[in-house]
Structures are given as C-alpha cells and as structure tokens.
Amino acid sequence: MKPDHPARTRECQTVSELLSRIGDKWSVLVVASLGEGALRFSALRRRINGISQKMLTTTLRSLERDGFVTRTVFPTTPVQVEYQLTELGRDLLCPVGALAEWAIRNQARVDAAREKFDRKNKPATQRPAVPLNV
Amino acid sequence: MKPDHPARTRECQTVSELLSRIGDKWSVLVVASLGEGALRFSALRRRINGISQKMLTTTLRSLERDGFVTRTVFPTTPVQVEYQLTELGRDLLCPVGALAEWAIRNQARVDAAREKFDRKNKPATQRPAVPLNV
C-alpha cells in the first residue's frame, strides 16, 4: 500500500478514535486495574485513588458499551456489582501494555525535552502567583 | 513485583499521562503523517484534512515540546517551516503502530458491542434530528 493511500487516512482515524476513547483521564487506569481480576465498584474506586464516583461510573459505562468490561449485579442487600474484563478487554491490554512500557522507559526523555523547551521558549510564562492585593 | 505494588500505580499514571497527550484529537494523525518524512505546515494541513490551523499549530507545539518533532524555519520570503520526527518520535511510532493494528483489527468487534449495548439500554436516546420549524 502506498504511504499516502486513501485507506491509510481512514486507518489513522480509526486509531485516533480508539485513542480518543481510551485516552481519556481514567479508562486506562480502570482497564489496568481490572487486568488482574474482577473488582467491585468500591474496590475499584479505592484502588484508583483520585477518581470521583461519577467519573468511575461514566468510565465503566463507556468501557461496557465498547465491550471491554462486563457488569454483573448481585441482588444482595445492599447490592453488589462486579466488573470484569471481557476477552476483548484483556486483548486490548496487550498493545496498551506495549505503550505502557514505552512510556515508562522514555518518560525521562520526554521530561528532559519538555524542560529544555520551556527553558528556551518561555521563561516568562511564570504566573505572578498572587497579583498582590490590588 | 506484586500486582498491587505502589509503583504499579505510578506506572499506570505515567501511561495515563502519555495517553492524555497523544490521545487528543490530532496528535496521532500528525505523528503518523510525519512518519514517512518531513513536511511543511501547509502540506501537513492539506494531508490531515479536517484540522484547523490553530489546532495544527497547537498540536505541533505540544509535540515539539515533548521532543517528538523538530521545527525548522527557512528564512525565505515567505517563510517556510518544516516539521520532522525526532528519533524519539519515530520510536514512539512503534507502540502506536501496534495499537493502530489492534484498532483496525478489532474495530468491528467494538462497533458490534456498541450497537448491541445501545439497542439494549437506550432505544430512546435518539435525537429528533430536526425539531421542526418551531
């Protein structure tokens, strides 16, 4: 296939769309947390550490919709809800894991590049912190 | 390392942060477009197809800051600016490519899951399309 083949563009958009979904603030953390086994709502929330219950719900719904997790309700009192990766979800963990390794290995390089860029271009972007008491 | 080792959490956050950056609307498309060689601003904009000049600028600045692309200005009249992947940027293309392949291979599965979910849960979320001429 030619580098600038039309289909190439569509494929990139497909990737873009996937990244738009799992590239949000919490999806990857949720999927990774479920990577080692099923978890209940509260357990997930405790494990993820900064997530609000609203965003956990939203994220789980989205992942369920896309077929990455299943949601099982146990009609106890009070209710228990268990979340678990589907086979598609576990499958997704592979390429995401590769990206994860890359991110961990190259984090220092990115940080260094960023510092260098900031030092060079915008030493003046510093906030006055407090504009005094006018 | 234990599955719930504290460092595990930090690593996931690192991955989350990377995804937050390249998971935006255009970064991957830009990086992919530059994957086959350097391009000028206008060429990039023509190639990407729906991007505004503001977002192309913003995205390129961000990628430059993180050390993924270089920006070279040719002081002709009018100016020419060429963008090119760094070694870090080309390196990033590997895991992203893996994710890309996954997205392309499993697109149908995700779409199917989504349709199924929507049919089951929300047949009423359909928009009125056009609210008539009030």
Next chain:
DNA sequence: CGGGATCCCGACGGATACTG
C-alpha cells in the same frame, strides 16, 4: 506562508446531595 490573538461554545470532569 505560517502563524498569533480573540471570541465563543460545548464537552469533560469535580463536588455535592439524594435514592433504591
């Protein structure tokens, strides 16, 4: 040509309160 500066709007996401 390659942007910078503004305006504007909708989506994302946090905080809080309430419910089955």
Next chain:
DNA sequence: CAGTATCCGTCGGGATCCCG
C-alpha cells in the same frame, strides 16, 4: 453499596481576523 441528578468551573477546539 452503587449509583443518579444537579450545579459549576475549566478546557479543548472551531471560526475569524490580523500580522511579519
């Protein structure tokens, strides 16, 4: 316990105009 509902601020991102 596992949400839903509401309010609200922030930010992404498009449109438009201008500039060296």
